[in-house]
Amino acid sequence: MNTLKNYYELCKPNVVLMMLITALVGSLLASKTLPPISLIAFAMLGIALCASSAAAINQIIDRKVDANMNRTENRPIPQGDVSPVNASIFALILGVLGAVILVVYVNTLTAILTLASLIGYAFIYTVYLKRATPQNIVIGGLAGAAPPLLGWTAITNSVDPNALLLVLIIFAWTPPHFWALAIHRREDYAKENIPMLPVTHGVKFTKLQIILYTIILILVSLLPFIVLMSGVFYLISALVLGAIFLIYSIRLYRDKNNENAFPTFVYSIYYIFLIFAALLIDHYLI
Incomplete structure (x- = not known):
């Protein structure tokens, strides 16, 4: 049970929930009538899995920093509850599964934009921007701002x-x-x-x-x-x-x-x- 809890925490569920809500609103605003529930469900699942993958990658890369900060020292990797290797495998599975769901059940455009957002946050922001400039949040914020667009393109297949x-x-x-x-x-x-x-x-x-x-x-x-x-x-x-x-x-x-x-x-x-x-x-x- 503790193992499941640790992997759940790797996903930064509160952050992912916020992203999902804005993505859901984007999908619902994309049409004058209620879009197909199954399409929305697959879109939200795929986006959630990719967002969770990005969150896990962020914690893998930042594990040494997290261990020294009061706000993050109790995260699963700094505490030794999840190894970096296992976290990497977990993140890879989530990302691949999310992308496949989006390609197969939603559309390729949404999959591409979602993966671009994942790369933007997990790698460009976490690896480079966060440590390179005090404008890290401003520049890197674009990746975190993408969910409503992802929800919208899931319904319309267009930007x-x-x-x-x-x-x-x-x-x-x-x-x-x-x-x-x-x-x-x-x-x-x-x-x-x-x-x-x-x-x-x-x-x-x-x-x-x-x-x-x-x-x-x-x-x-x-x-x-x-x-x-x-x-x-x-x-x-x-x-x-x-x-x-x-x-x-x-x-x-x-x-x-x-x-x-x-x-x-x-x-x-x-x-x-x-x-x-x-x-x-x-x-x-x-």
């Missing part, structure tokens, strides 16, 4: 401009989301010489960037309404959720003790769930 708007929302959301956590865990990153923005440019500068990117996020979140993809319900939801996010960001900027860093991070998670829920409600119920 639609509206799907790219959903990607853009997550892309703009990623920096304030992760930088709030980076402020909260600054000492961990500094200890391992990982060039997160609070480490390289200081907490004050990072707080200012969080405000800036939150404003960018609010503006980007209005695009679905502007292009008539969504209606008034979504517009009001986006403005309210964005205003609350901005309040959190300003409160964090004024906080000398950084006590609001983690609450800002937590709210950012609620924000992304709620704004995608608003898109879905507006599309089907309003």
